[in-house]
Amino acid sequence: MIIILARVLEEKEKDDLQEGLKKKGIRLHFLEVGKEKTIAVTEKSFPVQEWIPSHWLERIVEVDTPFQLANRAFTSSRTVIRIKDVEIGGDTLTVIAGPCAVESRDQLFRIAEVVKRTGAHILRGGAFKPRTSPYSFQGLGEEGLEILARAREEFGLPVITEATSPENAYLVAQYANIIQIGARNMQNFDLLKRVGSLGKPVLLKRGMSATIEDFLLAAEYILSLGNFQVILCERGIRGIEKMTRNTLDLTAIPLVKDLSHLPIVVDPSHGTGLREKVIPMARAAVACGADGVMVEVHTHPEEALSDGPQSLYPEQFRRLMNELEVVSILVGKELRKHREQPRAESSVATPSHPLRVAFLGEVGSFSSQVARRSFPEAEPLPCGNFREIFEKVQERIAAYGIVPLENTITGSIHHNFDLLLEFPQIFVVGERFIRVSQHLGIFPGTSRDSLRVLFAHPQGFAQCSRFLESLRGVKVMNVGNTEEAARRAAEFGEGSGCISSEEAILKYGLHIVEEEIEDNPRNFTRFIIISTSFQPSQDHDKVSCVFALENRPGSLYEALGIFARRQVNLLKLESRPQPGKPWEYLFYIDWEGNLKEECYRELLTELSAKAIFLRVLGSYHNAWKK
Numbered sequence: 360m361i362i363i364l365a366r367v368l369e370e371k372e373k374d375d376l377q378e379g380l381k382k383k384g385i386r387l388h389f390l391e392v393g394k395e396k397t398i399a400v401t402e403k404s405f406p407v408q409e410w411i412p413s414h415w416l417e418r419i420v421e422v423d424t425p426f427q428l429a430n431r432a433f434t435s436s437r438t439v440i441r442i443k444d445v446e447i448g449g450d451t452l453t454v455i456a457g458p459c460a461v462e463s464r465d466q467l468f469r470i471a472e473v474v475k476r477t478g479a480h481i482l483r484g485g486a487f488k489p490r491t492s493p494y495s496f497q498g499l500g501e502e503g504l505e506i507l508a509r510a511r512e513e514f515g516l517p518v519i520t521e522a523t524s525p526e527n528a529y530l531v532a533q534y535a536n537i538i539q540i541g542a543r544n545m546q547n548f549d550l551l552k553r554v555g556s557l558g559k560p561v562l563l564k565r566g567m568s569a570t571i572e573d574f575l576l577a578a579e580y581i582l583s584l585g586n587f588q589v590i591l592c593e594r595g596i597r598g599i600e601k602m603t604r605n606t607l608d609l610t611a612i613p614l615v616k617d618l619s620h621l622p623i624v625v626d627p628s629h630g631t632g633l634r635e636k637v638i639p640m641a642r643a644a645v646a647c648g649a650d651g652v653m654v655e656v657h658t659h660p661e662e663a664l665s666d667g668p669q670s671l672y673p674e675q676f677r678r679l680m681n682e683l684e685v686v687s688i689l690v691g692k693e694l695r696k697h698r699e700q701p702r703a704e705s706s707v708a709t710p711s712h713p714l715r716v717a718f719l720g721e722v723g724s725f726s727s728q729v730a731r732r733s734f735p736e737a738e739p740l741p742c743g744n745f746r747e748i749f750e751k752v753q754e755r756i757a758a759y760g761i762v763p764l765e766n767t768i769t770g771s772i773h774h775n776f777d778l779l780l781e782f783p784q785i786f787v788v789g790e791r792f793i794r795v796s797q798h799l800g801i802f803p804g805t806s807r808d809s810l811r812v813l814f815a816h817p818q819g820f821a822q823c824s825r826f827l828e829s830l831r832g833v834k835v836m837n838v839g840n841t842e843e844a845a846r847r848a849a850e851f852g853e854g855s856g857c858i859s860s861e862e863a864i865l866k867y868g869l870h871i872v873e874e875e876i877e878d879n880p881r882n883f884t885r886f887i888i889i890s891t892s893f894q895p896s897q898d899h900d901k902v903s904c905v906f907a908l909e910n911r912p913g914s915l916y917e918a919l920g921i922f923a924r925r926q927v928n929l930l931k932l933e934s935r936p937q938p939g940k941p942w943e944y945l946f947y948i949d950w951e952g953n954l955k956e957e958c959y960r961e962l963l964t965e966l967s968a969k970a971i972f973l974r975v976l977g978s979y980h981n982a983w984k985k
């Protein structure tokens with residue numbers, strides 16, 4: 360049982376309570392949280408009101424598992440750990456990468472450069488190594504910690520490293536952003552208590568023979584000292600299989616997600632012991648709901664002083680990142696590669712002129728989710744229609760705009776292609792894909808059968824056309840965006856429902872009665888990020904243009920030949936009527952290339968000589984690329 364008190368108890372008050380309850384065989388464990396609260400945890404329930412004045416009580420949580428503060432019932436939201444601009448938990452996927460052990464400054468810097476460039480969020484490296492054999496490399500100790508701290512400065516990545524004893528935990532905390540507790544130490548209770556009191560984020564690895572309950576009870580030790588920044592890590596357990604180093608228990612992920620609010624990441628390097636098996640197991644980990652992965656990477660694994668056979672080569676790590684980027688979208692998470700973290704551009708963001716991002720609808724719309732993921736620090740600027748987004752960006756009221764361009768079920772959103780043409784100072788500077796899950800939300804008390812009115816954005820209705828056919832006698836009402844659909848249903852009251860996002864449905868107190876009602880679960884929307892500042896960069900690999908050609912036989916064939924001769928891959932070709940010119944067309948084309956390179960600039964020169972009109976709409980990173 361967890362008792363949350365809305366005040367800090369005096370020592371005397373605690374002692375009196377403890378003394379009284381002792382006779383009943385009950386012991387309270389007290390934690391002070393901030394300056395206003397006390398939390399008391401007991402193994403056995405008791406009639407709290409008889410012992411504690413009701414005006415002290417904020418909340419009582421009855422928990423039916425031995426782990427209590429780790430139980431999901433303790434908080435209504437999932438725990439998200441934040442280290443500067445890196446998050447673990449929530450709707451992002453976090454990648455921790457680096458060598459098993461810090462071997463030298465050169466070795467760590469070389470690897471850190473690779474993992475940073477490839478988009479990892481956190482740098483790992485052991486300085487105190489708990490090795491099975493006393494004759495194996497034991498780590499560089501404090502020298503290793505110093506090298507890690509220098510790498511953090513040089514590469515701007517937070518660092519994680521292991522503490523192996525209560526004695527070195529304090530030292531590790533001086534250098535690391537996250538303290539790792541290794542599998543061999545999961546039940547080193549003195550160490551757990553020490554890191555519980557240090558107040559730094561802790562990554563707790565599952566012991567080799569630990570059950571999920573043991574694992575969560577180990578986390579409970581840290582939480583019970585008031586440190587709620589705990590990240591769990593599944594790293595494989597001892598099974599009967601000898602071909603792999605351990606048996607990676609991915610069932611732990613959905614189990615832990617049901618039982619606990621704590622984030623959980625997966626370490627497929629120690630989980631398999633085999634570098635070739637790391638990528639498939641990392642993909643599986645993300646697919647079953649992990650909040651992140653931790654992998655070992657080495658530039659020269661054959662020379663590594665520990666765990667070389669399971670360390671990825673830089674090229675494999677690059678592939679892993681690309682694959683996880685794609686898989687994460689499928690489960691509603693997003694791998695925001697570190698290099699793509701939005702930069703608050705000094706020209707557009709100053710204290711008196713903050714970074715704003717314009718999008719359609721209110722918070723809760725799919726566009727707002729993309730805005731938040733792309734620019735977590737920016738001030739949201741909700742707009743009433745797409746034109747307004749373009750205007751706000753053109754007038755530099757917003758630095759960026761978020762605009763949907765295409766959906767996998769309903770196709771292109773033509774109006775936005777036209778707006779791109781109409782605003783010649785606006786460019787596409789990025790793209791994002793999100794999986795769109797539509798749900799049926801209804802007003803409390805209304806049943807599916809008593810539903811009379813259904814609100815949705817036309818895109819929502821179009822994506823759920825088969826579901827709509829199954830509803831009889833329901834009036835459908837078009838609204839301007841996904842969030843508005845839920846709001847209007849809530850205002851309408853009894854008999855109403857909406858097709859909307861989970862976030863919007865819950866925001867307005869409606870109930871989700873049917874989930875994922877879109878015609879096809881592979882329902883993705885491609886959003887573009889627009890801005891007036893256009894800067895092709897080295898890591899861009901996608902270009903968008905629009906052109907018009909003479910109306911004569913072979914002109915499109917010749918234009919496309921310019922791409923074919925250079926072996927340039929086309930990603931999309933869309934024709935749209937030219938405004939004011941009946942039966943004449945514009946071609947919107949997306950292709951793989953980088954405008955920083957001469958050969959692609961030559962391609963454009965050749966195309967512009969053939970076309971009667973050509974405009975480059977943008978240069979950015981292809982967010983769907985495998």
Ligand code: PEP
Nearest residue numbers: 459541542543564594629
């Ligand atoms: C490590 O992460 O390098 C490590 C020693 O892992 P584990 O504790 O899972 O064996």
Ligand code: MN
Nearest residue numbers: 459655665666
């Ligand atoms: Mn290792």
